Amino acid sequence: MALPGTRARGWAAAAKIAQRRRHAEGARGSSSRAPPSSRAALYVHWPYCEKRCSYCNFNKYVPRGVDEAAMRSCLVTEAQTLLRLSGVRRVESVFFGGGTPSLASPSTVAAVLEAVDQAAHLPADSEVTLEANPTSPSGARLAAFGAAGVNRLSIGLQSLDDTELQLLGRTHSARDALQTLAEARRLFPGRVSVDLMLGLPAQQVGPWLGQLRMLLGRCDDHLSLYQLTLERGTALFTQVQRGTLPAPDPELAAEMYQEGRAVLREAGFRQYEVSNFARNGALSTHNWTYWQCGQYLGIGPGAHGRFVPQGAGGHTREARIQTLEPDNWMKEVMLFGHGTRRRVPLGQLELLEEVLAMGLRTDVGITHQHWQQFEPQLSLWDVFGASEEVKALLAQGLLLLDHRCVVVAGGARARRPREP
Amino acid sequence: MWTPVGRGRWHGRALTVWATSAAHRGLLEPRLTPSRGAAAKSRTADRLYSSADRKEKIDMSRFSVENIRNFSIIAHVDHGKSTLADRLLELTGTIDKTKNNKQVLDKLQVERERGITVKAQTASLFYNCEGKQYLLNLIDTPGHVDFSYEVSRSLSACQGVLLVVDANEIDLKNADPARVEKQIEKVFDIPSDECIKISAKLGTNVERVLQAVIERIPPPKVHRKNPLKALVFDSTFDQYRGVIANVALFDGVVSKGDKIISAHTKKTYEVNEVGVLNPNEQPTHKLYAGQVGYLIAGMKDVTEAQIGDTLYLPKQPVEPLPGFKSAKPMVFAGMYPIDQSEYNNLKSAVEKLTINDSSVTVHRDSSLALGAGWRLGFLGLLHMEVFNQRLEQEYNASVILTTPTVPYKAVLSSAKLIKEYREKEITIINPAQFPDKSKVTEYLEPVILGTIITPDEYTGKVMMLCQARRAVQKNMMYIDQNRVMLKYLFPLNEIVVDFYDSLKSLSSGYASFDYEDAGYQTADLVKMDILLNGNLVEELVTIVHKDKAHTVGKAICERLKDSLPRQLFEIAIQAAIGSKIIARETVKAYRKNVLAKCYGGDITRKMKLLKRQAEGKKKLRKIGNIEVPKDAFIKVLRTQPDK
Numbered sequence A: 001m002a003l004p005g006t007r008a009r010g011w012a013a014a015a016k017i018a019q020r021r022r023h024a025e026g027a028r029g030s031s032s033r034a035p036p037s038s039r040a041a042l043y044v045h046w047p048y049c050e051k052r053c054s055y056c057n058f059n060k061y062v063p064r065g066v067d068e069a070a071m072r073s074c075l076v077t078e079a080q081t082l083l084r085l086s087g088v089r090r091v092e093s094v095f096f097g098g099g100t101p102s103l104a105s106p107s108t109v110a111a112v113l114e115a116v117d118q119a120a121h122l123p124a125d126s127e128v129t130l131e132a133n134p135t136s137p138s139g140a141r142l143a144a145f146g147a148a149g150v151n152r153l154s155i156g157l158q159s160l161d162d163t164e165l166q167l168l169g170r171t172h173s174a175r176d177a178l179q180t181l182a183e184a185r186r187l188f189p190g191r192v193s194v195d196l197m198l199g200l201p202a203q204q205v206g207p208w209l210g211q212l213r214m215l216l217g218r219c220d221d222h223l224s225l226y227q228l229t230l231e232r233g234t235a236l237f238t239q240v241q242r243g244t245l246p247a248p249d250p251e252l253a254a255e256m257y258q259e260g261r262a263v264l265r266e267a268g269f270r271q272y273e274v275s276n277f278a279r280n281g282a283l284s285t286h287n288w289t290y291w292q293c294g295q296y297l298g299i300g301p302g303a304h305g306r307f308v309p310q311g312a313g314g315h316t317r318e319a320r321i322q323t324l325e326p327d328n329w330m331k332e333v334m335l336f337g338h339g340t341r342r343r344v345p346l347g348q349l350e351l352l353e354e355v356l357a358m359g360l361r362t363d364v365g366i367t368h369q370h371w372q373q374f375e376p377q378l379s380l381w382d383v384f385g386a387s388e389e390v391k392a393l394l395a396q397g398l399l400l401l402d403h404r405c406v407v408v409a410g411g412a413r414a415r416r417p418r419e420p
Numbered sequence B: 001m002w003t004p005v006g007r008g009r010w011h012g013r014a015l016t017v018w019a020t021s022a023a024h025r026g027l028l029e030p031r032l033t034p035s036r037g038a039a040a041k042s043r044t045a046d047r048l049y050s051s052a053d054r055k056e057k058i059d060m061s062r063f064s065v066e067n068i069r070n071f072s073i074i075a076h077v078d079h080g081k082s083t084l085a086d087r088l089l090e091l092t093g094t095i096d097k098t099k100n101n102k103q104v105l106d107k108l109q110v111e112r113e114r115g116i117t118v119k120a121q122t123a124s125l126f127y128n129c130e131g132k133q134y135l136l137n138l139i140d141t142p143g144h145v146d147f148s149y150e151v152s153r154s155l156s157a158c159q160g161v162l163l164v165v166d167a168n169e170i171d172l173k174n175a176d177p178a179r180v181e182k183q184i185e186k187v188f189d190i191p192s193d194e195c196i197k198i199s200a201k202l203g204t205n206v207e208r209v210l211q212a213v214i215e216r217i218p219p220p221k222v223h224r225k226n227p228l229k230a231l232v233f234d235s236t237f238d239q240y241r242g243v244i245a246n247v248a249l250f251d252g253v254v255s256k257g258d259k260i261i262s263a264h265t266k267k268t269y270e271v272n273e274v275g276v277l278n279p280n281e282q283p284t285h286k287l288y289a290g291q292v293g294y295l296i297a298g299m300k301d302v303t304e305a306q307i308g309d310t311l312y313l314p315k316q317p318v319e320p321l322p323g324f325k326s327a328k329p330m331v332f333a334g335m336y337p338i339d340q341s342e343y344n345n346l347k348s349a350v351e352k353l354t355i356n357d358s359s360v361t362v363h364r365d366s367s368l369a370l371g372a373g374w375r376l377g378f379l380g381l382l383h384m385e386v387f388n389q390r391l392e393q394e395y396n397a398s399v400i401l402t403t404p405t406v407p408y409k410a411v412l413s414s415a416k417l418i419k420e421y422r423e424k425e426i427t428i429i430n431p432a433q434f435p436d437k438s439k440v441t442e443y444l445e446p447v448i449l450g451t452i453i454t455p456d457e458y459t460g461k462v463m464m465l466c467q468a469r470r471a472v473q474k475n476m477m478y479i480d481q482n483r484v485m486l487k488y489l490f491p492l493n494e495i496v497v498d499f500y501d502s503l504k505s506l507s508s509g510y511a512s513f514d515y516e517d518a519g520y521q522t523a524d525l526v527k528m529d530i531l532l533n534g535n536l537v538e539e540l541v542t543i544v545h546k547d548k549a550h551t552v553g554k555a556i557c558e559r560l561k562d563s564l565p566r567q568l569f570e571i572a573i574q575a576a577i578g579s580k581i582i583a584r585e586t587v588k589a590y591r592k593n594v595l596a597k598c599y600g601g602d603i604t605r606k607m608k609l610l611k612r613q614a615e616g617k618k619k620l621r622k623i624g625n626i627e628v629p630k631d632a633f634i635k636v637l638r639t640q641p642d643k
Helices: A005-025 A068-086 A106-119 A139-148 A162-167 A174-187 A205-218 A235-242 A250-266 A285-291 A326-336 A348-359 A368-374 A380-384 A388-395 B034-053 B081-091 B109-114 B145-156 B177-188 B206-216 B340-356 B381-395 B415-421 B456-468 B499-506 B546-563 B600-618 B630-637
Strands: A039-046 A090-098 A127-132 A152-158 A192-198 A222-227 A270-273 A276-278 A296-299 A304-307 A318-322 A340-345 A399-401 A405-408 B013-019 B068-075 B121-129 B132-140 B160-166 B195-198 B229-238 B242-251 B253-255 B259-262 B268-270 B273-277 B281-284 B286-288 B292-296 B310-312 B331-337 B361-367 B371-378 B399-401 B408-412 B425-428 B440-455 B472-478 B483-491 B512-523 B525-532 B542-545 B571-577 B580-587 B621-623 B626-628
Touching: A039 A068, A039 A285, A039 A304, A068 A106, A068 A296, A068 A304, A068 A326, A090 A106, A090 A285, A106 A139, A127 A139, A127 A285, A139 A174, A152 A174, A174 A192, A174 A205, A192 A205, A192 A250, A205 A250, A222 A250, A250 A270, A270 A285, A285 A348, A296 A318, A296 B600, A304 B600, A318 B600, A348 A368, A348 B600, A380 A399, A380 A405, A388 A399, B068 B081, B068 B206, B081 B121, B081 B132, B081 B160, B081 B206, B121 B206, B121 B273, B121 B292, B132 B206, B160 B177, B160 B206, B177 B195, B195 B206, B242 B253, B242 B286, B273 B286, B331 B340, B331 B361, B331 B381, B340 B371, B340 B381, B371 B381, B381 B399, B408 B415, B440 B456, B456 B472, B456 B483, B456 B499, B483 B512, B499 B512, B525 B546, B542 B546, B546 B571, B546 B580, B546 B630, B626 B630
Parallel strands: A039 A090, A039 A296, A090 A127, A127 A152, A152 A192, A192 A222, B013 B160, B013 B195, B068 B132, B068 B160
Antiparallel strands: A222 A276, A270 A276, A296 A304, A304 A318, A318 A340, A399 A405, B121 B132, B229 B242, B229 B310, B242 B292, B253 B286, B259 B268, B259 B310, B273 B281, B273 B292, B331 B371, B331 B399, B361 B371, B408 B425, B408 B440, B440 B483, B440 B512, B472 B483, B525 B542, B525 B571, B571 B580, B621 B626
């Protein structure tokens, strides 16, 4: 199943070049080699984990044994079906998320990529990201994923403090994490992202900044900072609720965030989204598609997608959710070719609301050109120029609306120099 | 047990009864025993059928005037009068003797839960003594000062009373009848040999109480042959049967089918049903002079059965009885539905409840934050609590009740204002009406004379508490070797909120408190504004004594700080008198909001969340540019739970 190594390595190199080119073009409007409706990003959900993390409420399962062959075949089938339904002819990024997709076999990853390339076109420069936990993949295994076509790794490192890692229910240590990071960088230079959490119960600003600084010495060109959200139904939520753990202090979390941003800015990182930082142009193409409201297909149990089912004669973008539970999902895929549980057509207003809510998370905001792609009739000025609320936000210096875009002031964009 | 024949303190006679029931100690502590609740339920079910079941009608003519006694039981709250009433009902066979007879006359759930009497009840007891059949009409009365209007009504139908004094009131270990005997002599002027020592709980000596009632209370001075003259001394409203008027017949006879006229409205009604209460309604053929019972006469509205009204027969007009002074509300509070869509339901619940409790005054009111509601006037705090509890229990209505206020007055100096109000002295119920100092000669606040009885070891603490409440000591007396009776003149507003709880907690529950109206006194009142970033919050304007402004202002600011959600900017919460800021709290600006990650699978959820927030914002009240949720107002305005 594995693709020839040369092709995979060729992807990695080409992807890097393409990414630089794309982001130099920046958000002045996406490259228009093909109409937007024939392009999409693809999300692949691997629903299994070794162990439940105390903070995670994702759609994941800790199984006794996984019938990987069946899973692989279903992912391939669903990818083929949804690509056909969408009429998408070019997949510009693939993201293997979970769950813990690094627990899947590289051959499964290769099979999905191969199917995508056959059903649509997966250009050699497409970004193919795999989420990896610091425990699961050995160096050899990471290399095998690379050979399968993965050209970017996102490492769920979360913390460099062993006590915190234990609190989070992670199975790795800080040492494991740094080792995996080093290994990943060796195999995917310039193409490795790490996640770091902040605002944990009892976490203090100083030590956390220490972690961030240590990480800066070891990390690659991409970093995500996430504030812990206590989700109902998680072990951590229950502990805080019962008072066995102190509730995270939002004041401290805010301070960590602000200080962390400053540290990263100093280190040459661009905060291109609320939680995401990159240097040397290493932005995530795949996630950028979400914030720009591009089309994306979601395959695998519980995966979300947003696309126009053009291949089935549709003209309206739909929000789709696949069946959550893996066994049921598989049954449906085997019966119908896909496990789509819900399809909700998005109205024009809803779509524009998403354009706005997602765009405001980014440092480029919503440019006039970008807005026009979704709403050719009414300009940003028409929509927001007269609003009292917007005026108040502008007056308070919280929002900027100018000839280029509407953007949150002091948010992701803070003190970023204007594009040269 | 001792039965002293009391000298008539009212227009009749008083018997003193010493109840030595261990269960009765302290004052007005809610006792939520499950057995009582269960008993209440089963009893309610019985009652539904009882009057219908007993078709057989009693002939009341066999009770001639000289064999009738009308009496009440008077006692301090929770001294056991309802328990004594239970025993009297059992002894006369009015109710079966079972273990479940607890506060039989206390029909309301709130009465059973709190162990108090709110609404006076009547029971006719048939009792055979030395071969003669007597009719003893027992009218149970509430013990708390808030309900004194019910007591005075009950007494007007009586020729004598039983005074119940608990000999174990303060401390069981130190129960000392001799000491209580001295106290009674000292406080009531009743010789000790006129007392009957009983245990209502165990039934000891209760029979002698009945004998004493017959011996010492005179029969009513009335005549069957005279034209009908019936006093309406209470009324209740039944959804199906209309108004049920409790009547005492001073003269004459009334029977089903009679036409009667109300002296108050001059309206004519036809009597559908007459009967006695034992304690449930039991129809009779007739009611005769001297008897106490009920009648139903097609009155649709309780205002038609005005309490204190006199009923008579057409063509036989009589001189109306003196009637009663309507009770004056002493405590006011705003009442609002929790959800405005509940307004109409709540309105009908309030109407139904005030039908049975005409002492509550109702004025429509509206608040920018809480919507449409009412400003209700109550006779006191317990009255307010009981009203609220009855709304919840009997009408399933949940409400926001605002912190109680008292009726202040202002003596106007401005000619213009005097002309406007058409009087010089005005009562201020709503702080918005508070006239400026420049237009006023003086402000007045209601005062009460409070009586505190406490073991002397707590005297110091009690006195400190009273001083902190701006009270002035009027009297201090040892009623025995270690118990002190203190009398203080209190501004009413100082006791309406948490005085009673403070007194109880500092005296380990032993001090008792009672009060009576004592008019008005001059007071240095100011209007306190609450500002959010300099913008006035109208619903939080408060009238406060100058000496208390800082404390009250600080408390409001703190409560607001705890309940105002953080916003994108800093909020200054200030309490101000005129232009002078007397307290301040700050709500810091919101610092984070959207830090959670947001990828493909999060978008739907995120959009839903934003929509919900937007919906929520529509319900916020904007003060300046600050969005204030209704909850924040509720937290500041609503009556605070016990601290």
